[in-house]
Each structure stands twice: as C-alpha cells, then as structure tokens.
Amino acid sequence: MSRVKAKLKWFLPFVALMLVLAGCQSVGGFDVNKALIGDVDVKSSESSMTFSMNAEPIEGISAEDKEMVDLINSFSLNISKAKLQDNGSLSAQGTVGYKQLNIPFTLFMDKQTLAFTVEGAKQPFYFPVQGYDEILGEVGLDTAKAEDVSKLLTKFVVKNLPNPGVINITPVSDAVYGEQLNMTKLHAEVTGDELPALLKGFLKSVSKDTEGFTELVGGLYDYLYPVIKAMDEDGSGDIFNLGFGDIPLDDKEAVVTVLHDAAKLAVDALLLVYDNQVDSLYKSTPEMKTVLSKDTKLSVDIFVDSAQHVRKQNVDLKVALPGTEDFPLKSLSLKASSQIWNIGGAVTADPISTEGALDISSGLTPGETLRNFAPDSDVYRILKDDLGITKRTIVIEPDDEYYYPIVDKNTTYIPLRYLAEDLDATVEWDTANRAINVTDGVYGDKLVFKIGSSEALINGTAVKLAQPVFVDEYGDAYVSLRLLAEALHATVSVDEDGWITIVRK
Structure with missing residues (x-):
C-alpha cells in the first residue's frame, strides 16, 4: 500500500461517527424533547468547547501506522470563547493541539466574509461569501425558509427517536462560565448493540407521526416550490408526477399529501424487511458485529437550566473496531465538552480585518501559503516538514x-x-x-x-x-x-x- 493510500484509510471511520441521541418520552416528569430543542431559536450566545480523540492500536502495529495513531492522539481542539451575534455573525478563538503544540487561532464569519488567522501568519486568510443570499435568491431559495426547515427537521427527529436503555435525570448545582446554576442533568447511554432496535423504533414512530411528517414535508414544499416553479417553463404547472397522476404544482395540499403517503409507504416497506436486512448486513460484513456491539458506547450528559436551555454538554463516544491489517485499530474514542452562557444577551462578534489578507477562494499555491507564515513559526514547520505541501x-x-x-x-x-x-x-x-x-x-x-x-x-x-x-x-x-x-x-x-x-x- 502506498503512503498516500495508507494515510487516506485513516479518514474512513469519521464518516460513520454521527450518532444522534434524543428521547420521545418524558423521564421522571422531565420533558426531554423540550430540553433538546430549547435552543433552536436562540439568536445570540457565548460558548466554549473542547474536543479530543484517542485511537487504540492493535498489537504489532507498523511504524508508519503507529505514527498515524500518535498523530490522531495528539490532536485536540479548544475553543475558549465563541460569540454568536443576533445578526448571524460568529467569531471564535482557541487553540489546535498537534504533536505537543498548542497553536492559537481566531475566526470570524458574517454575511460577507469568512476570515481566520493562525499564530505565525503574517496576514489573515479569508474566503468571500458576499452575495451568497443573492445567489440563492436568484434560484428561488430563501435562507430564512431554510432555517425554518432546519428547525422542523430537528423537532421531527428529536420527537421520534426512542429513549435508549439508560436514561435518567438528576437535579444538580454546577458552574457555567463562573456562574453557579441550579440545573437538571440528563444522562443517557447508548451501546452499539442497541442501535438497530433504536433505528427500528424511530422508523415505527415516523410511520405513525402523520402530523409531524406532514408538517416537515410542507416546510420542504415551501422552501423548494420557487425553484420547481422556475423549472416549469411552459407554465402548465403539471410537471409534478410521482406515479399517482398529474398534480398541479401549486396545489400544496395535494402535493404534500402525495409526498407524505409515498414516504410513509417507503418507511413501512422498509420495516417489513428491516430484520432480514440487518441479518444480511451482519453476514455480508462481519466487521459490523464488532462495531455494533456493546463495546461501542455513547455517553452523554446534558445540563438544562430552568428556561429549558442546554448550558453544558459532555459527550464520550467509543467505537469498537475489528482491528485488521488494513485498519489496525481496536477502537476510536471521541470526547467533547461545551458550555454556553449569555443566551439571548447583547453579544458582539469580534471581526478580523481582511485588509491585506490572502483570498483563498481561487486557491493558494504551496508557496503563497508558506510565505504567509514566519519561517520560524510552528505552522510553517508543520506545513513544510510534516504535511509536505511543497514536496x-x-x-x-x-x-x-x-x-x-x-x-x-x-x-x-x-x-x-x-x-x-x-x-x-x-x-x-x-x-x-x-x-x-x-x-x-x-x-x-x-x-x-x-x-x-x-x-x-x-x-x-x-x-x-x-x-x-x-x-x-x-x-x-x-x-x-x-x-x-x-x-x-x-x-x-x-x-x-x-x-x-x-x-x-
């Protein structure tokens, strides 16, 4: 295996690590759904976050693979303060951990620009995003409606996911950014062997949730209607055909009804073969028995205040891996923690001046990138020696x-x-x-x-x-x-x- 292929294989597991936790029922009188979607409409806040990874190698790992394991285990992200302004602007400052180094960075994004700088850089880097809303508008897409669809999707998923086997609540007093608060702590655990049943439970709930499903499809219709309408060049309005006969595009009720019925039919059909498909997956891909085992575990602690805002979160995920020669890991663990404060308060994001900054929208050559860093800086050495961007x-x-x-x-x-x-x-x-x-x-x-x-x-x-x-x-x-x-x-x-x-x- 070439060195390039050996490096690429390490990125594959990250594609499958998106595990969602929620609850469709109250726990001890505590409304889990309300707590988890309580921050959907938050417009301004300040927050912090830490993130780290740990890879556990198999015995007899090669020197090249050990180098990659050490690199994974050295990586960390610490955002000491992120600011979300009510106009959508966002700023963050923190450090990236890499091979015993902690490299400071700052970031800023608004409707015109995404800009960031890293310690050792002579000038910031930026990516112009001005006109994004206008471009979407030209094709009929509305960013405000996109936010509405996002909220509907969040509520729909949270509402229909079943509770895991371990879920409980505890009243606690804990500090958030130096302020002592009385909160409710929601603790939940999910193991890999629970996931097939949880997904099946989710599909069953979705099949029965006619109201929520219809509301979600209606939101998607409102978002996409202008685009589809623009495609209706002859103005007939009869281009919408799902095999149930021609339906006028502007008949929202009929369109949403057909879409809902078709989606429900697909979900019900999947449920009929679900168990056989899971068994077939285990037979065709035996490694999944390791990944979806009790050794894969997600633990989550969520701290909710009296206003139903999540103020702290601790997430610990361990994914069991088969440990093969091509992918020599026993497990990969991710840990993240965050806290949020000043919710809905007066928050002003910290801008980064783009005067003299490097525009990365058209791509920078290795030399242009490297010359923007002081030769004695850590990032210069990482880019040139570790990442070999000039090789x-x-x-x-x-x-x-x-x-x-x-x-x-x-x-x-x-x-x-x-x-x-x-x-x-x-x-x-x-x-x-x-x-x-x-x-x-x-x-x-x-x-x-x-x-x-x-x-x-x-x-x-x-x-x-x-x-x-x-x-x-x-x-x-x-x-x-x-x-x-x-x-x-x-x-x-x-x-x-x-x-x-x-x-x-």
Whole structure:
C-alpha cells in the first residue's frame, strides 16, 4: 500500500461517527424533547468547547501506522470563547493541539466574509461569501425558509427517536462560565448493540407521526416550490408526477399529501424487511458485529437550566473496531465538552480585518501559503516538514511522451514550461526581449532564459548554459533539465536504465 493510500484509510471511520441521541418520552416528569430543542431559536450566545480523540492500536502495529495513531492522539481542539451575534455573525478563538503544540487561532464569519488567522501568519486568510443570499435568491431559495426547515427537521427527529436503555435525570448545582446554576442533568447511554432496535423504533414512530411528517414535508414544499416553479417553463404547472397522476404544482395540499403517503409507504416497506436486512448486513460484513456491539458506547450528559436551555454538554463516544491489517485499530474514542452562557444577551462578534489578507477562494499555491507564515513559526514547520505541501516527485522515462526529453552530449534537455509549472513555478513570456521569466512558487527565486542565449540569469547572476536555449518544431523552449530543476530547489537522479527522478522537498 502506498503512503498516500495508507494515510487516506485513516479518514474512513469519521464518516460513520454521527450518532444522534434524543428521547420521545418524558423521564421522571422531565420533558426531554423540550430540553433538546430549547435552543433552536436562540439568536445570540457565548460558548466554549473542547474536543479530543484517542485511537487504540492493535498489537504489532507498523511504524508508519503507529505514527498515524500518535498523530490522531495528539490532536485536540479548544475553543475558549465563541460569540454568536443576533445578526448571524460568529467569531471564535482557541487553540489546535498537534504533536505537543498548542497553536492559537481566531475566526470570524458574517454575511460577507469568512476570515481566520493562525499564530505565525503574517496576514489573515479569508474566503468571500458576499452575495451568497443573492445567489440563492436568484434560484428561488430563501435562507430564512431554510432555517425554518432546519428547525422542523430537528423537532421531527428529536420527537421520534426512542429513549435508549439508560436514561435518567438528576437535579444538580454546577458552574457555567463562573456562574453557579441550579440545573437538571440528563444522562443517557447508548451501546452499539442497541442501535438497530433504536433505528427500528424511530422508523415505527415516523410511520405513525402523520402530523409531524406532514408538517416537515410542507416546510420542504415551501422552501423548494420557487425553484420547481422556475423549472416549469411552459407554465402548465403539471410537471409534478410521482406515479399517482398529474398534480398541479401549486396545489400544496395535494402535493404534500402525495409526498407524505409515498414516504410513509417507503418507511413501512422498509420495516417489513428491516430484520432480514440487518441479518444480511451482519453476514455480508462481519466487521459490523464488532462495531455494533456493546463495546461501542455513547455517553452523554446534558445540563438544562430552568428556561429549558442546554448550558453544558459532555459527550464520550467509543467505537469498537475489528482491528485488521488494513485498519489496525481496536477502537476510536471521541470526547467533547461545551458550555454556553449569555443566551439571548447583547453579544458582539469580534471581526478580523481582511485588509491585506490572502483570498483563498481561487486557491493558494504551496508557496503563497508558506510565505504567509514566519519561517520560524510552528505552522510553517508543520506545513513544510510534516504535511509536505511543497514536496514534489516527478519521474521521467527515457522516451517520455509528455516531456519529450532530448539528450545531447550527456545533457538532457526538457521543455522549460512543463517542468517549471510542475514544480509550482510561474512562467511568463517577455516578448520585447524574447525571454522566458520563471518565478519559483515556493522560494520566490527569479530565473530568466533568453531564446538563443548561452547564459541564464538566476536571481540576477549569469550562469553559463551547456547549449543556448532552443525552440523545437512545436514551439517549446528547451533548457537543461538539471540546471532548471536545481535552480527550482529540486534534486535530480538518473538510474542505470535512464529513468530520471526529480524530487523537491
């Protein structure tokens, strides 16, 4: 397995770690649903959060896999203060833990810009989002209606998920951001072997929840109607067909009824084969018996105040894994905790000035990214040494049909533009001087090659060429491969069969 594939396999389990916990019934007189959806309409608040991971490897793990395990276990996120302003602006400050380092960062987002900066950066980075609402509006989408749909979906899911086997409440007195509060603590636990039954219970509840299901479908209709209407170019209004006959698009009641009935039919059909499908999953994918076992466990503590606002949360998730050679982990654990205060209060997010900031919307080259950090900063070292954003490896065979190398008197010549651009350099043609200007994308060095000249300029210093720069029949300018590669901070090696390897670190 290549090193790239070995790294990619570590990201696969994160796709399947979204476990949702809720309760459809009250516990000891405490309305679980009301507590969990109590913050849906909160417009302003301040909060903090911590997050960490822990991977448990199998015995005899390889050195490369151990390096990745150590990297996972070193990662942490600590948001010391996040501010949500009632106009939708958001700011956050905190640190990212990485290999015994704690790297400070700040972030700000409003309707125009997403901006962030990291310790060691000379200027902030930003991504322009101005006009997002206008773009959505042009295709008929309304962000306010999107929020309404989100609320409906949250309430619908929370209402219909069944209670797990362990769920209880306790009155507690605890501190939130230095303030002692009397709260209700909701504690719940879910194990992997409970999940199939919980999902089945959810589907059964959904099938019976005609009112909630209809309300959700109605909200989706209100959100998507303008888009679908815009697609109805002939104005007939009869494009909506689900196999139950033509239904006028603007007949909301009829459309919602058909959609609800079709969705309910699909849920009921799934319930009929649910147990067999679960058994089939276990047979076809035996590893799921480990993942969906009692060793997989989610524990949640939620602290709710008298106004039904969640003020603190502690989440502890451990996922049992089969521990194979391709994925050598026994388990992966995630821990997160948060607290929230100043709910609905006067909160002002902390903006980040974008004057002189780097626009990442069109993509930054490795050099542009790296040059924005002080060379002695931790992030510079991580980007260059650990992540290797400037690393390039190019292999050229003797009869390569892309580079078309030419060998003359033991010197290999290569099309200048091809190799320079593959090493992240920019290439510009100087018509007046019939010269090619090359700028190193990582280190900023300036190279000048003049057609027909036996000299090149490297950072203003003349360098003798083995042969003058020449142009082939296709208009490609050729220069010495080794001279160009080394001028762009790469090394060149040639094996006994004439294969050339160019490496830049």
